[in-house]
Amino acid sequence: MKTALITGATAGFGRASAKRFVDGGWRVVGTGRRGDRLRQLQEALGDAFLPLEIDMRDRAGLDSLAQLGAPWGQIDLLLNNAGLAPPTTPLPDTDWDRIDQVIDTNITGLVALTRALLPGLTARKGHIINLSSVAATYPYKGGAVYAGTKAFVRQFSLDLRCDLAGTGVRVTSVEPGMAETEFTIVRTGGDHEASDKLYAGMDPMTSEDLADLFWWLANLPPHLNINTIELMPVTQSWAGFAVERK
Template sequence: MLVFITGATSGIGKSTAEIFAKNGYNLIITGRREERLSSFKKELETTYKIKVTTLCFDIRESAAVESAIASLSAENKNIDILVNNAGLAAGLSSIQDGSLSHWERMIDTNIKGFLYTTKAVSNLMIKNGKGHIINIGSIAGKEVYANGNVYCATKHAVDALNKGMRIDLLAHNIKVTAVNPGMVETEFSVVRFDGDEDRAKKVYMGMEPLKPEDIAETVFWVATRPAHVNINDILIMPTVQATATNVIRK
């Protein structure tokens, strides 16, 4: 079995790669940080005795996505599972004060990059007559919160695309699953606040958020259901979080 994971150098993507590797799956891992990819590949292959292929590219660049996936060997084009994990938030501002560069970064990554990767890999799956696409969404794709406008819009787009691709790929024996987390402590908030680690820490202050491995375990669970079972959509939250903004803090 072969699993293709985007954004695998940190957070949910990294934990997802680890759980599949631990269970004997071969991997194709992608990211923009080549040094991290190479180091992670070595670690996974040494620890779990599996095969790992790395692809270093920016999913926002359609030509780079196409070129990277086209470069795969015939064996590595037999992708069983695609985990669309790469995504980000940039900024937390009202619509009237929003940064155009933040908006473009989120739209280019969360929607366009997501689509570029899905198109390329789904066509390989269609040739193989089977596959499973697992998309990492967000509570932000289910509801909108103050100052989350464009980020929430991109995740609502992913939520709609989950449904659309499930319909389009039904005849090709390709499953589509959405895994939508609430608050997960990763580099997410550091990226959102342009590297401001002090501000990022405050997001999770006084509460116990989800961990990347919690989401990875969920991804692995949906991927290992029997062939006749598809988990369409999961919303997974920390116990102390009820909605995007209703959180109990100590």
């Protein structure tokens, strides 16, 4: 029986992935800050799911994940999924605490957890799937901090592969476009109307779409590494450059 550690299992991609992997016969350790959500998930998924209330900004909490005993500590897949975005307001108008929280969660927490788990993942020839975004590649107004963190995640993933050459550990950067989760509700500080409007009539990707992708990646033959994978709903594509005219 294989084991996945999924960060951010209380909502969106992470929650759907916990279900997908438990349904597929894996053991799943799921983390997040909302303990009530984690407990609900354990009630739904049963003994194959271990809920651990851990904030990605709590270094000691992240380190404790490397000390889990067997079988939960025998991690084959680290799904670095937890993440969030600050509002798309101009940078000087964006609250510093929101910016700090995003950088700390999306970058520092992800690196700290990966570093803590690498010895075990190396011993087991495991797999690391990191959540980047299309925002890492395509700039948009108000995206600077969020997109910057996701560009970091993409490059971190690629460079980590160099360090891991010869170990058999796989690393994949997943770069999704628009998927309807709690992402925009969190980004806007709880504005459900803004979130509904953003996804209205455009058939966005779902958390289950992403969970299926992670499942596929995790079950590829061990000689194969998908370095990066970018995906969007069919209804999403690119706009042109912004040009100033006199």
